Amino acid sequence: MAMLLVGGLSLLMKRWWLRRRLWCRCDVCHKYATAGWAAEFDNLCDWYTQLLRRSSTHTIHVHVLGNTITANPANVEQMLSGRFDNYPKGKPFSSILGDFLGKGIFNVDGAHWVFQRKMALMELGSVSMRSYAIQIVSGEVRHRLLPLLASVSGDGALDIQDIFRRFSFDCICRISFGLDPACLELSLPISEFATAFDRASSLSASRAAATYPGVWRLKRLLNLGSEKELRRCIRLIDVLAKEVIRQRRKVGFLSGEDLLSRFMGSVDDESYLRDIIVSFLLAGRDTVSSALTSFFLLLDKYPAVDRAIVEETHRVMGHGNGDSVPTYGHLWDMHYLHAALYESMRLYPPVQFDSKFAVTTTCSPTGRRLGADCMEFKPERWLAADGSFSPQNPYKYPVFQAGMRGCLGKEIALMEMKCVVASVLRGFRLDPLHRGRSPKFSPGLTASLAGGLPVRVVRRNAFCS
Numbered sequence: 001m002a003m004l005l006v007g008g009l010s011l012l013m014k015r016w017w018l019r020r021r022l023w024c025r026c027d028v029c030h031k032y033a034t035a036g037w038a039a040e041f042d043n044l045c046d047w048y049t050q051l052l053r054r055s056s057t058h059t060i061h062v063h064v065l066g067n068t069i070t071a072n073p074a075n076v077e078q079m080l081s082g083r084f085d086n087y088p089k090g091k092p093f094s095s096i097l098g099d100f101l102g103k104g105i106f107n108v109d110g111a112h113w114v115f116q117r118k119m120a121l122m123e124l125g126s127v128s129m130r131s132y133a134i135q136i137v138s139g140e141v142r143h144r145l146l147p148l149l150a151s152v153s154g155d156g157a158l159d160i161q162d163i164f165r166r167f168s169f170d171c172i173c174r175i176s177f178g179l180d181p182a183c184l185e186l187s188l189p190i191s192e193f194a195t196a197f198d199r200a201s202s203l204s205a206s207r208a209a210a211t212y213p214g215v216w217r218l219k220r221l222l223n224l225g226s227e228k229e230l231r232r233c234i235r236l237i238d239v240l241a242k243e244v245i246r247q248r249r250k251v252g253f254l255s256g257e258d259l260l261s262r263f264m265g266s267v268d269d270e271s272y273l274r275d276i277i278v279s280f281l282l283a284g285r286d287t288v289s290s291a292l293t294s295f296f297l298l299l300d301k302y303p304a305v306d307r308a309i310v311e312e313t314h315r316v317m318g319h320g321n322g323d324s325v326p327t328y329g330h331l332w333d334m335h336y337l338h339a340a341l342y343e344s345m346r347l348y349p350p351v352q353f354d355s356k357f358a359v360t361t362t363c364s365p366t367g368r369r370l371g372a373d374c375m376e377f378k379p380e381r382w383l384a385a386d387g388s389f390s391p392q393n394p395y396k397y398p399v400f401q402a403g404m405r406g407c408l409g410k411e412i413a414l415m416e417m418k419c420v421v422a423s424v425l426r427g428f429r430l431d432p433l434h435r436g437r438s439p440k441f442s443p444g445l446t447a448s449l450a451g452g453l454p455v456r457v458v459r460r461n462a463f464c465s
C-alpha cells in the first residue's frame with residue numbers, strides 16, 4: 001500500500017548529501033541497506049507506510065540516505081507553502097534527474113521554474129484550454145478507446161495499463177504539442193520510444209534510491225551497466241523530442257494554440273525545448289495511466305463502488321447505449337465518481353515519492369491520530385451530506401502536491417479520468433486475470449504495476465441491464 005494511506009504524501013526532505021551517514025546501525029537503515037524490508041513487503045512504500053503509521057510524529061529518518069520522510073500535514077504544509085524557500089528541489093535532486101529531465105519544470109528552481117510555471121499556467125489554467133482538452137479526450141475515448149475494447153471483448157485479454165499509457169500519451173501529445181501520435185490505433189507492441197521513456201524513468205529513480213551514490217556516478221563516468229543503458233534510452237528520447245519540435249515547426253507554431261507553440265514563441269534553444277517536452281510527457285502520460293490502472297484494480301475488489309458509479313452515469317447521462325461518452329457538463333455532475341477517483345489516488349498515489357532539499361532542517365514534532373478505516377476504499381468519505389464532493393485540506397492530501405508548486409494539470413487530469421471511467425464502465429467490465437494478487441510496483445518516478453494489469457474485457461450489457 002502506498003504511503004498516502006496514512007493521510008498525506010510522504011515528502012522526502014533531502015539533506016545535503018555530504019551530511020548523509022555512510023554507515024548506521026539503526027534498524028531502519030540496516031533494513032534499507034540490506035533490502036531486508038523486501039522479506040515482509042512487496043513495495044518500499046508499503047514498508048515506509050507501516051513505519052510512518054507506527055511513528056508518533058508520522059515522520060521517520062533513513063540516515064544512510066540523509067532523508068527525512070514525513071506524512072505529517074503540518075510538515076507538509078511548512079515545506080510546500082509556509083517555508084517554501086527553505087525547501088527547493090535542490091542540487092542533489094537535479095543532478096540525479098538532470099540527464100533525463102534536464103532543465104524541465106520538475107527539475108529546476110528559481111528563474112527557470114518561474115518562467116515555465118507562468119507559461120504553463122497561462123495555457124493549462126485557461127477555460128478555452130479545458131474545453132479544447134475535453135474535446136480531444138472525448139474524441140480519443142469515442143473513436144479509439146471504446147472501439148478497441150469492443151474489438152477484444154469476449155475472448156481476448158489485454159494489458160489495460162499498456163492501453164491507458166497509449167491513451168494518455170495520445171491525449172497529452174495532442175493537448176500539449178498539437179500533434180497526434182495515434183498510439184491507440186495500433187494493435188502493435190508498445191513503441192521503442194515508450195519503452196525507452198519507462199526505462200529512463202526507472203533508472204533515474206534507482207539513482208535516488210542508491211545507498212552509495214558514488215557507484216552510479218562512477219558507472220556514469222565509465223559508461224557502464226545501468227548508466228550505459230540510461231544514456232541509450234535518453235538518446236532515443238532526444239530523437240523523439242527533436243521530431244516533435246520539427247513537426248511543430250513544419251505545421252507552424254505562431255498560430256498554434258498548444259503549450260509547445262507558446263513556449264516556441266519565446267524559446268529558441270532546442271535543448272531547452274527538449275527538456276520542456278520530456279517534462280510534459282512525464283506529467284501527463286504516466287500519472288494519468290497510473291491512476292486509471294490502480295482505479296480499475298481497486299474497482300474489481302469493490303463491486304458496490306462499481307455499481308454506484310454506473311448508477312450515477314445513468315442518472316446524469318440517461319441510460320442510452322453502452323458507447324455514449326459524457327459531456328463536460330455531465331462530468332461536472334458526477335460527484336460520486338470524482339470522490340471514488342480521489343479515494344483511489346489516496347490509496348495508490350501516482351507520484352509516490354516527492355523530494356525536497358532542506359536548506360535548514362525544520363521538522364514539526366506534532367503527532368495526530370489516523371482514522372481507523374484509513375486502509376479502506378471508501379469514496380463516501382469525500383462526500384458531504386447532500387452528496388456533493390467535499391475536498392480536504394490539500395496538505396493532508398497532496399496527491400497533486402499543494403501550495404506554490406501544486407500540479408497545473410489537476411483539472412484536466414480529473415476530467416480525463418472521469419471521462420474514461422464513466423465511458424468504459426457503461427459499456428464494459430474489466431476483469432483482472434490474476435485476481436487477489438497484491439499490487440507490486442516497478443521502481444520509477446511514477447507508480448506503475450510490475451507486469452502490467454492483464455484483464456479480460458466483458459461487454460457489460462450481456463450481464464446486467
Ligand code: HEM
Pocket residue numbers: 105106117120124283284285287288291350351354355398399400401404405406407408409410412413
Ligand atoms: C492523476 C494525474 C496527475 C497527478 C497525480 C499529478 C501530480 C503532480 C504532482 C505530485 C506534482 C508535483 C511534482 C513535483 O514537484 O515533484 C505535479 C506537478 C505538475 N503537474 Fe501534475 N499530476 C497529474 C497530471 C498532470 C497533467 C495531465 C498535467 C499536464 C497537462 C500536469 C502538469 C503538471 C505540471 C506542469 C507540474 C509542475 C508544477 C510546478 O513545478 O510548478 N499534471 N503533478
